[in-house]
Amino acid sequence: MRWQAAPSKLFCSSPPDGNNTPPSMLRHLTSKIKATGPIPVAEYMREVLTNPVKGYYVRNNMLGPEGDFITSPEISQIFGELIGVWIISEWMGAGQPKQLQLVELGPGKGSLASDVLRVFSQLQSVLGGASVSLHLVEVSPALSLLQAQNLTGNRSQEADAEDDPVYRRGETDAGLPVSWYHQLDDVPTGFSVFVAHEFFDALPIHKFQRTEKGWREVLVDIDPEKPDTLRFVVAPAPTLASTSLVQADETRDHVEVSAEGGVIVQQLARRIIEDGGAALIIDYGHNGTKTDTFRGFKGHQLHDVLASPGSADLTADVDFNYLRRMAGGGVACLGPVTQRTFLKNMGIDTRMQVLLRNCSDPSTRKQLISSYNMLTNPAKMGERFHFFSLLHPSRLAKPQKPEGLKLEKKKSPAPLPVAGFTELKFA
Template sequence: MSALVTLQRCGRRVLHARAAFDASRLGRYRSNQPGDSKDDNQLLKHLVMKIKATGPITVAEYMKEVLTNPIKGYYMHHDMLGEHGDFVTSPEISQVFGELIGIWCISEWMSGGKSKSLKLVELGPGKGSLMDDILRVFSQFQHLLNSCDISIHLVEVSPKLSEIQAMKLTGNNIETKYDEDTSAYKKGITKSGFKIYWYSDINDVPAGYTFFIAHEFFDALPIHKLQKTSDRWREMLIDVDPDIPHKLRFVLGSSTSPLAQTFIQADEKRDHIEVSPQSAVIIQKLARQINHCGGAALIADYGHSGDKTDTFRGFRAHQLHNVLIDPGTADLTADVDFGFLKRIVGNDVATLGPITQQEFLKNMGIDLRMKVLLDNNKDESTQQHLLQSYDFLMNPSKMGS
């Protein structure tokens, strides 16, 4: 299940998506049992020492350490995508997903006035499969794009993934040494001839007419978990169990959370909220740039419109994994609150969606594209793979809703 929403400078109708994940049955607040965590987990030892020294930490701080710690962070050294990884994404399932995003980009560029320059920015580009499929479409429509100076900009914090992306997109035709005023940590030329740059921070990407693509990016940003008690909102924290060494547990903070005054609406009916200040900062950045320079943003993620509560979960080897066990060995994620993002953006830009992935792909012409692929590939096993991938993307019981 993926979800899509767009930010745009103008109010044209575009078709985009949303999805909700029912997290209530997962029981993610059960603490790990004694002996569950490995004795040699250095990140766990680091977290335990930190908590004992300074007190319980927020879920956001825990996520940041677990996912992006330079030494043992999950994203920093893992190739976590695909059949042999911990989870799979739509671009890894079928080339058609990325191709239709490429068609969306070209359609938006044309309807937006065919700007003479275009920066295509992807946030968290995974293995580079989505961008590879987009650029293949760009090459096929080169006759339309010849008048446009196109450059590719990838925001990626993982050294491991940036190496995989560079190999896929450039054939390793890259440089890593620059002038001091260059904010990119890597650059090169794609196989299709576009300049490509890598950045560790979105704020380093140069401004201009831009299309932002964020596919399963916002769901990995750190969240704070706020719990409503009888008289106030308190923050859920992570502490060390005093009875069991190296065992983490959830606890409630003793005071009113200052985040509640900033992010929780007066008419909020839920008693548990997940908020991501970092997501708010990034979505404001996108909106401001689109407002000032033109362009659009396409956001695709597991998400909801402000009606879900506890969605914090872990994945390892394609199975749900207790978020407190063996930190750094599993992906941590929380569903994106699209209602929150739209509220943060306000009236700076038009927001469209969210709608389901199935509806978005249907309206972008997935059925016609599948017919062409099936007609051009008569091999029975290839056709079977195409049909299975189509079902996985579109079936409401899989990723379609």
């Protein structure tokens, strides 16, 4: 499972899983390195995961029991339902604007979006006449087709024009419009709530090592003694990344920085400031304390990041301190808080009581209890995953005193009908 943690084997070379003939992605990478020299880890990740021809995310459906990892929305629909309640709460706190765009980055199979939309449907009396639409940012053709099937059935089609920023359109059973994009910038402006669940951990990272001569970037190179094997090396001289991405007051000896993640957070912050809305980032991560977290997953097991590139998922813990810094001071950043804390604050215990009270089938009850344990147990996902939000500054009250350091959240203009939520049907 993707939430398991283990250090990656930095500076260890990795053979290509015993194949005599190097896989196509490995051949592509070795050709690239021979032509240009060792490449940054960020470039390695980008090629391995999102190369338009050979990339792991482009070619594979990697989710679920038969894939390489499983995510919270696949474990229980309660996870998505509670996020749906949070979204409606933020929409209400913003004054119930007439437009609500739900934007999901890296939507997987579409399970999370489906559960959120079901909450929207069953709390329609709260949403009133608001215009609701779903916008999915997805680079994988294989996953976009799966999302379309799960969310729209046969009611979607590819865009006619190649230059259309929307490459697929459809609608749900309830008639809500659904659009697919390759990048966040293509999503229309307007009041939006952005959700990114296990999205930032797959964004390319640069790795840096402190040396006697200063910070040096960690690169991926070919092992001179094994031409079909990749290895990590340290750049002999400063690179543009090592001189611009490492903070001057950094105290760690090894640092991972996702410049791409920083850019996306800046985009989210700008849109929230200009158009209103909020963003919820859910991932495993830390507050600028960890060092080497780069690792691979294949068949729900840890996998050497340099072995058989393109056959396994690559991931690294999210540095929430870096995201907070990149968001700037224009938005309010809350968290990170643990998944256990967030779900309990959103009422998962009440929801579970209702479901168990209305469930007489022993096997279903066992599944409910098991999924609850997986999501909230500190030894499992409960403290492994964290929730981090970006809010419009209007959602926070100003401190009463100049010396006050804590900002308190404003109350929503109307209470969320929890009783109505607890009566949601379990599908």
